Amino acid sequence: MLSLRVALRFIAKSRFQSLLIVFGIAVGIAVQVFVGSLITSLQASLLDSTVGSSPHVILEPIEKGGAFAYTEDVRSIVRDTPAVVAISPQIVVPVLATKGEAAVPLIVRAGEFAGLDGIYKLSQRTVEGEARTGGDGIVIGKDFAEAYSVAVGDTLPLALADGTSVEARVSGIFDLGVQAVNEGTAFADSSLLAARLGLAPDEVNVVETQIDDVFSSSAVADEWRAALPQLEVGDWQERNAELLTALQSQGTSSVMIQVFVVIAVMLGIASTLAISAVQKTRQIGILKALGMSDSSTGLVFLYQAGILGFAGTLLGLGLAAGLIALFSSLAAGPDSGLFPIKLQPSFVTLSAGVGISIALLSAVIPYRNTARLDPIEVIQGG
Amino acid sequence: MGDVIVGQGLTKVYGTTHKTHALKGVDLNVQKQEFLSIIGQSGSGKSTLLNLLGLLDRPTEGSLELVGTDVGRLSKRERAAFRNEHLGFVFQFHHLLPEFSVRENLLMPGWIGGQRASLGAARARADEMLELLDLGDVKDKRSNDLSGGQKQRVAIGRSLMNSPDIVLADEPTGNLDTKNTEQVYSLFRRVHEEWGTTFVIVTHDRSIAEQTDRIVEVRDGRIEQDVRNEHLATSGSRPRTP
Numbered sequence: 001m002l003s004l005r006v007a008l009r010f011i012a013k014s015r016f017q018s019l020l021i022v023f024g025i026a027v028g029i030a031v032q033v034f035v036g037s038l039i040t041s042l043q044a045s046l047l048d049s050t051v052g053s054s055p056h057v058i059l060e061p062i063e064k065g066g067a068f069a070y071t072e073d074v075r076s077i078v079r080d081t082p083a084v085v086a087i088s089p090q091i092v093v094p095v096l097a098t099k100g101e102a103a104v105p106l107i108v109r110a111g112e113f114a115g116l117d118g119i120y121k122l123s124q125r126t127v128e129g130e131a132r133t134g135g136d137g138i139v140i141g142k143d144f145a146e147a148y149s150v151a152v153g154d155t156l157p158l159a160l161a162d163g164t165s166v167e168a169r170v171s172g173i174f175d176l177g178v179q180a181v182n183e184g185t186a187f188a189d190s191s192l193l194a195a196r197l198g199l200a201p202d203e204v205n206v207v208e209t210q211i212d213d214v215f216s217s218s219a220v221a222d223e224w225r226a227a228l229p230q231l232e233v234g235d236w237q238e239r240n241a242e243l244l245t246a247l248q249s250q251g252t253s254s255v256m257i258q259v260f261v262v263i264a265v266m267l268g269i270a271s272t273l274a275i276s277a278v279q280k281t282r283q284i285g286i287l288k289a290l291g292m293s294d295s296s297t298g299l300v301f302l303y304q305a306g307i308l309g310f311a312g313t314l315l316g317l318g319l320a321a322g323l324i325a326l327f328s329s330l331a332a333g334p335d336s337g338l339f340p341i342k343l344q345p346s347f348v349t350l351s352a353g354v355g356i357s358i359a360l361l362s363a364v365i366p367y368r369n370t371a372r373l374d375p376i377e378v379i380q381g382g
Numbered sequence: 383m384g385d386v387i388v389g390q391g392l393t394k395v396y397g398t399t400h401k402t403h404a405l406k407g408v409d410l411n412v413q414k415q416e417f418l419s420i421i422g423q424s425g426s427g428k429s430t431l432l433n434l435l436g437l438l439d440r441p442t443e444g445s446l447e448l449v450g451t452d453v454g455r456l457s458k459r460e461r462a463a464f465r466n467e468h469l470g471f472v473f474q475f476h477h478l479l480p481e482f483s484v485r486e487n488l489l490m491p492g493w494i495g496g497q498r499a500s501l502g503a504a505r506a507r508a509d510e511m512l513e514l515l516d517l518g519d520v521k522d523k524r525s526n527d528l529s530g531g532q533k534q535r536v537a538i539g540r541s542l543m544n545s546p547d548i549v550l551a552d553e554p555t556g557n558l559d560t561k562n563t564e565q566v567y568s569l570f571r572r573v574h575e576e577w578g579t580t581f582v583i584v585t586h587d588r589s590i591a592e593q594t595d596r597i598v599e600v601r602d603g604r605i606e607q608d609v610r611n612e613h614l615a616t617s618g619s620r621p622r623t624p
Contacts, residue, residue: 002493009481286477289438290540291466292494293459376438379473379552380429 003296006287007303010280018308021272025312026319028265029355032258033320036347038327039254043247045339047214050243051236053121053176055088055208056217057224060232067091067203068231077227078209083220086118086210091203093193095158095166097186099148106144108158110190111204119208122174122187128152129172133189137171141182145173160196168192262354270362277301277366284370285378294371301366309359313352320351384450386547386580387412387435391444394430394603404430406603407444412582414547417574418596419583427603429552432584436469436550437461449547466495470541470579474553476533478525484536485512485521491544504543511539515569531562538569542579549573551583555590567593 011018059078061068070089078087090111096103109116113133117123122131127142129152138158140150150156152170159165168188176182194201211220217235225233237244277284284297324341331338387410394405405427412418422428433439434446437453446453449468456464465471470491478487488508497504512521515535525533534554541549551570555563567590574581583594591597592611599607 005493006481013481282477283479283481286479287490287494288462289436289465289471289477290491290494291462291464293462295459296494376433379433379438379477 002292003299004303006283006300007307010276010283010300010304011307014276014279017272017276021268021308022312022315024268024272025265025309025355025359026315028261028268029313029316029351030319030323032261032265032351032354033317033343033347034323034341035257035261036254036351037320037324037341037344039250039257040344040347041339041341043250043254044342046247046250049177051214051240053119053125054236055119056211056214056236057209057221058234059207059209059224059228060205060234062230062232065205067199067205069200070202070204070207074207074228074231077224078207081211081220081223083211083213083216084209085212086115087207088112088115088119088209089204089207090116091190091193091197091199092205093160093197095160097144097148098157098159098165099150102148103159104144104148105184106140106158106186107184108138108186108188108193110188110193113189115208116187119210120174120176120187122172125174125176126172127175129170131174132171133187133192135189136167136169136192137189138168138192139172139174139187140170141185142173142175143179143182144184144186145170147183160193164196166192166196262358265355266358266362270365274365274369276304277369281373282378284373285375288373288375289379297373298367298370301363301370302360305359305363305366306356309356312359313355316355317348317352320348384414385411385447386414386416386449387582388447389435389444390446392431392434392441392446393443394427394434394439395442403603405434405441408600408603408605410598410605412548412580415574415578415580416596417571417581417594418598419585419591419594420598420600421585421588421591422600422606424586426600428584428586428600430603431600432550432552432582435548435582436471437465463495466491467544468547470544470546470549472534472537472541472549472551472554474556476525476530476537478533478536478540480524480526483522483524484517484528485509487525487536488512488539488543491540495544508539508543511542515539531558531565534558534562534566535569538566538573542573542577545577546579548580548582551581553585554583555585555587563590 059074078084088111090109093108093110095106095108097106116133117131122139126139131139133139138156140156144150150170152173154170156168156170157165158168174182211217214236217237221233221235284300287297288294321343324343327338328340331340389408389410392405392408392410393403396402396404408431410431420428420431430439434441435448448464451464453461453464479490482490485508488511489504492504509518509521512518515538517532517535517539520528520532525536528536555566558566570581570583573579585591594611596610597607598605
């Protein structure tokens with residue numbers, strides 16, 4: 001324990017230098033945790049706003065525009081896939097919505113409300129009226145409502161391809177954040193249209209699903225392709241290659257930032273510890289002359305690095321938590337334009353490990369130099 | 383009384399291409415409880431000899447036995463442990479640790495050796511030593527706050543804390559004024575007489591050497607003269623003339 005005692009004295013004796021090292025490590029760790037959490041949260045926010053309210057894996061008939069039987073066999077395959085968190089079998093009908101003189105093309109997605117809500121989060125994204133599709137109820141998009149002055153409670157005649165028409169009543173208006181969807185999509189209960197289209201009770205045009213980890217959509221799709229060769233299976237990743245590239249680039253840039261921060265912190269600690277070791281050469285020489293072993297004198301710098309690394313890491317994590325809390329409180333303000341950052345436990349663990357490890361690694365050079373130091377050099381040097 | 387130092391043919395050569403022969407086959411035996419000095423001009427080889435005796439350096443040739451142990455066979459770690467247990471050092475530049483208090487500097491050899499005595503006993507011994515050295519009032523001060531004479535007395539106290547068999551002092555009064563020099567030698571003499579510790583003191587000052595019981599003069603890496611100082615000799619030293 002003498003090595004630890006000497007290390008503590010060295011730290012205390014060079015307070016200013018020790019504080020500089022601790023702050024150096026702390027800033028590095030704080031940047032690492034903050035930037036890591038920021039980019040992860042940004043990615044989560046971006047994912048939520050882009051694919052959070054859309055299907056991840058889709059089942060369609062091989063023949064485009066056709067229908068297929070959503071049999072119990074198919075249901076069980078979809079339902080029994082552990083990753084699946086939402087399932088929405090739908091009838092997708094192109095209609096002409098008439099409002100006054102205007103006849104506007106609209107895609108009606110008809111299905112059970114629970115399924116539709118699971119995919120499109122309608123109950124969270126309804127800006128007027130109610131997210132309800134039972135009976136003749138229909139939920140339309142904000143841009144469609146504004147463009148054609150349609151309000152909640154209005155009757156909206158929908159002309160089908162066979163010339164017949166259905167009267168729907170607007171029960172709510174949604175905003176999914178995408179103009180094309182807000183303008184051209186409406187949601188209704190399957191009972192509104194199924195009978196008119198002459199579809200059997202288990203026939204649907206598409207089954208949309210969401211899974212817990214959006215990036216595993218390809219794996220789920222591959223699994224279903226193998227199990228359901230009679231159907232076309234699509235996933236959001238293959239249909240949004242550019243978005244995927246952007247998200248992956250962001251992830252890569254995050255890793256690059258982490259790596260450079262780690263290198264900068266490591267160089268900082270290593271150089272300061274090396275200077276500290278040079279400054280303490282005389283003391284180490286004296287301790288060796290008095291009989292302290294090479295390994296015990298080397299341990300002094302290992303302890304010093306460990307203590308500084310631990311203190312710096314702890315302070316850095318505190319700083320990061322403070323920064324994240326500050327950012328989140330700013331993001332919580334109205335119209336802040338910011339997104340909330342969540343402290344990522346994985347980054348906390350990783351950064352703590354990295355902080356202490358690089359501090360210890362930085363002590364390797366002083367450790368080796370100390371082991372090589374011949375006390376006679378110090379004793380004769382005066 | 384047995385020999386605590388038995389050096390035979392001690393040779394030290396520095397350098398490989400340009401060789402410097404610092405010591406040329408020195409034989410030196412020192413009996414237990416001797417109080418001797420090694421004198422010589424600068425560059426004569428006296429400090430090299432002391433470094434060999436203190437296990438701070440290894441001879442190029444020759445054998446050395448300290449307190450009955452053939453130290454040439456010891457590993458680096460064993461030599462360090464041997465230094466700690468059997469040898470006490472007093473250097474010209476005192477070499478105290480500024481990060482530690484005066485008392486902690488005294489306790490340091492015990493800490494390094496794994497504290498063979500209990501913590502309380504070690505502290506009591508340190509306090510006793512500080513009183514003996516007239517340093518009781520400054521025991522909690524840092525070494526940098528002391529005068530040159532006080533620092534050297536702390537170094538002497540530190541060298542004695544592990545009750546060493548041999549105290550090796552290299553120009554211990556080189557940086558002190560006459561008054562402090564006198565004090566240091568009085569202390570050495572007192573410790574030698576009371577505790578029977580063997581002292582080997584390197585100095586270039588003949589007047590200081592004359593206060594010791596035996597004077598070994600080194601010149602050009604060889605022992606030029608080895609005489610007993612009859613006037614002051616108090617112990618059973620074994621002078622030898624080459």
